[in-house]
Amino acid sequence: MSAADVVEPSAPLSxxxxxxxxxxxxxxxxxxxAGLFLAWLLSTHYGLVNPLFLPSPAAVxxxxxxTATEGYQGSLLHEHLLASLGRVLTGYVLACAIGIPLGIVMGLSRDVKAVFDPVIEFYRPLPPLALYTLIVMWLGIGDTSKVALLFLAALPPLTISSMQAAAGxxxxxxKAARSLGAGKAQLFRHVFLPACLPGICTGMRISLGFTYTVLVAAEIVxxxxxxxWMIWDASKFLISDVVIMGLFVLALTGVALDFxxxxxxxxxxPWRFR
Incomplete structure (x- = not known):
């Protein structure tokens, strides 16, 4: 093979x-x-869509x-937001505290994986509403059951991503670290943890999305x-402007947490972004 046939690696961008x-x-x-907003504005302005199903941006x-100044069903918008964030973050943080270490251990030990992997894979595809009925029977209708459902929704992506990161x-x-005399603690801190962090962070982002998708199911009871709950309650009375407004607030808070x-x-x- 000649030197001309060798493909040179692309140089870093300036x-x-x-x-x-x-x-x-x-x-x-x-x-x-801007294009999506313009399409929404024009379709509502010219009456292409029934405003009952798609209100105008001004109505939203x-x-x-x-809702921010007068409230909806007795609570202001920030109170609705804080209630949801409290439930989401509690379940999500608990899932991170348990799922990430568990996933790392599962990736390093086949025995631990054999114990916990069937449980996680069994309940992971279950619909949230079907799972929630059982949780309510066990924990009641208070916030404990809601947080438990959000916790269970967040756990599988964290565990699986951490397990794959550790196994990979x-x-x-x-071997190189051990040849230099690194102990178990040094191996974990300087080898395993840096190598696992990208996969763990990706799992955290995916897990947060799953947690948000289950929020409505967790708050309807x-x-x-x-x-x-606000979105669900407004949909029962076809108050579409509140529904879409709530979806926007929910999406923007999710984007902020993902950011x-x-x-x-x-x-x-930092080495991944250099």
């Missing part, structure tokens, strides 16, 4: 090229959002202001506040 690419990506994102904004650590790194995880990922794994 700072100017990176800025141009980032600017192009942001422009495409902005155009996409009015619902936002009204290159054994050459372990015996709740009096929460974004999921926080990505910033933590950049701080914990």
């Amino acid at each position: 700072r100017r090229a990176r800025k141009w690419r980032l600017g192009r990506e942001r422009a495409l994102t902005g155009l996409t959002v 904004w009015t619902a936002f202001v009204r 650590v290159d054994p050459r790194f372990v 015996a709740a009096t506040a929460g974004l999921g 926080a995880i990505r910033r933590c990922e950049r701080a914990l794994t």
Whole structure:
């Protein structure tokens, strides 16, 4: 094989090229959002869609202001938001505290995986509402059952991603560290943990999305506040402006939490973004 046949690896992008690419990506994102908003505005302005099913942006904004200042069913918008965030974050943090270490141990030990993997794989595909009925029978209709459902929704992605990350650590790194005299604690801190962090952070983002999708199911039983409950209650009375407004608030808070995880990922794994 001649030297001309060898494909040279692509050189790192210059700072100017990176800025141009980032600017192009942001422009495409902005155009996409603007295009969707324009389509929504025109379809409601010209009556292409029944306003009962798709209210105008102005109506949704009015619902936002009204709910923020006057409230919905006795609670202001920030009270609904805080109630939902409290449940989501409690279940999610508990799942992180249990699922990430458990997943790492499962990735390192076949015996531990043989014990816990069948349990997680059994309940993971179960519909949240079907699982929630059993949880309510066990824990009642209070916040404990809601947090438990959110915890169970968040646990499988965290456990599976952590397990795969731990199992995928290159054994050459372990041998090299041991040859330099590294003990078990040093191996975990300097080899396993840095190698697992990218996969763990990805699992945390996926898990947060699953937790949010289960929020409405968790709040439809015996709740009096929460974004999921507000959306569910408004849908029963066809108050579509409140439903869409609640979905926007729910989505924006989810994006904000996902952004926080990505910033933590950049701080914990800076070598991936160089």
